[in-house]
Amino acid sequence: MKKFLTILLSLQALLLAPAHAYVNDALSFAHEAANPYFKKGYTVREDAWGGDLGVKDQQAVAAQLFKGNDYWFCLGTEVGNAVVTIHIYDSQGKLAESESWQKGRFAAARVVPQKTGTYYAIITVEKSPKERTGWAVVYAYK
Amino acid sequence: MTKTISLVAAAILFAAAHRVPAQSPSATIDLSKFPAKEVSDVVVPVPSEIFIVLDKLGTPNWRAELRKSLGKNTGNRPQVALLLGTVIAEGFIAVEAEDSERVKDIGRELLVLAEAINVRKAVIARCKSVTEKANAKQWQAVRTEFDGALQDVRGAMEELGDDDLAQLVSMGGWIRGTEVLTSVVQKNYTPAGAELLHQPQLLNYFTNRLDRIKNTRLGKDDLVVRTGKMLGAIRPLIGKEDGSKIPVENVQRINQMTKEMVLSITSPGA
Numbered sequence: 307m308k309k310f311l312t313i314l315l316s317l318q319a320l321l322l323a324p325a326h327a328y329v330n331d332a333l334s335f336a337h338e339a340a341n342p343y344f345k346k347g348y349t350v351r352e353d354a355w356g357g358d359l360g361v362k363d364q365q366a367v368a369a370q371l372f373k374g375n376d377y378w379f380c381l382g383t384e385v386g387n388a389v390v391t392i393h394i395y396d397s398q399g400k401l402a403e404s405e406s407w408q409k410g411r412f413a414a415a416r417v418v419p420q421k422t423g424t425y426y427a428i429i430t431v432e433k434s435p436k437e438r439t440g441w442a443v444v445y446a447y448k
Numbered sequence: 449m450t451k452t453i454s455l456v457a458a459a460i461l462f463a464a465a466h467r468v469p470a471q472s473p474s475a476t477i478d479l480s481k482f483p484a485k486e487v488s489d490v491v492v493p494v495p496s497e498i499f500i501v502l503d504k505l506g507t508p509n510w511r512a513e514l515r516k517s518l519g520k521n522t523g524n525r526p527q528v529a530l531l532l533g534t535v536i537a538e539g540f541i542a543v544e545a546e547d548s549e550r551v552k553d554i555g556r557e558l559l560v561l562a563e564a565i566n567v568r569k570a571v572i573a574r575c576k577s578v579t580e581k582a583n584a585k586q587w588q589a590v591r592t593e594f595d596g597a598l599q600d601v602r603g604a605m606e607e608l609g610d611d612d613l614a615q616l617v618s619m620g621g622w623i624r625g626t627e628v629l630t631s632v633v634q635k636n637y638t639p640a641g642a643e644l645l646h647q648p649q650l651l652n653y654f655t656n657r658l659d660r661i662k663n664t665r666l667g668k669d670d671l672v673v674r675t676g677k678m679l680g681a682i683r684p685l686i687g688k689e690d691g692s693k694i695p696v697e698n699v700q701r702i703n704q705m706t707k708e709m710v711l712s713i714t715s716p717g718a
Binding site for chain 2: 349350351352353355363364365366367368369370371372373374375391393395396397398399400401403406420421422423424426428445447448
């Protein structure tokens, strides 16, 4: 899957106006999750990734990360009663995050890479009142 | 009793209002069993993610890395797309150099190139903002604007059905960013600096994207073909495993390859 939010937004705008709204909302919640880190001097990437998942479904977002940087991956969903999580693994499948938190429709994980390489942000919809739950991820670095 | 209920309610409200550590995730996962459709293509980093690390490792002379000329637009769309990518990467270098005049030049050039591939409208606001924030020397904000300009250009091109061309913008940025990275690292070699070149999945991703356009007219464009060959030549030089040492000779070879490619993109026919 390569779903830059821009593509998703434009496709959904054409096909399904309400869906456009929920993905857009998910992005705003992802930015809300990232806001504390922006205030702490992290640069929040303009690029974002998103989609929708069923309950207990997972999605991996692969990212090239650099040793020497400090990253926060921030996840949000537009579904108020949903519970979503995000965790970061290295290319060997080992948990690589130094901390993470979860609060309802928001979640975030921090990684300070020990090696430069590919890392995977695993997104999971743990609970949701809806069949499909929109999600969006942004990341911040410093 | 009432007091107990109040205390419990207060505790619940307190817990709800604060972030709690996520439930313990699995210590390991088997990525090979992850269905391919559920793994995204690799996220392409912006040059400043690398430049910030270089700043932490030493004090690169960013001004010395800036190019005098931003390049020549031939009107050939693949060349313009690659050139646009190199110009945006140049913007990140100018930010590191804190050169507000150069940043403003780059903002203007960005607008000219965006017009050449019909996406001017998408970046007008960004370019204006680049100029304003460069004048105010708000470097982090300028960095964000260049990042946003890259996404806006790509997004607008994808909306026009130019997905492949949009990828060339990313590749142009990566090529110029890698030229600068290798230039800085080879001047003051350290294994930690060289490790920044270890980007196997990103190279695979770019190569796959080029393979997908191989059979079209765009895929046969000379610059596109040469970009593919260069990526293939770089792949064995960046270390097999995460953390493996990349020798200075490899850094120099990658620098030479990317420098020649940037020259081909910016000074075609020279």
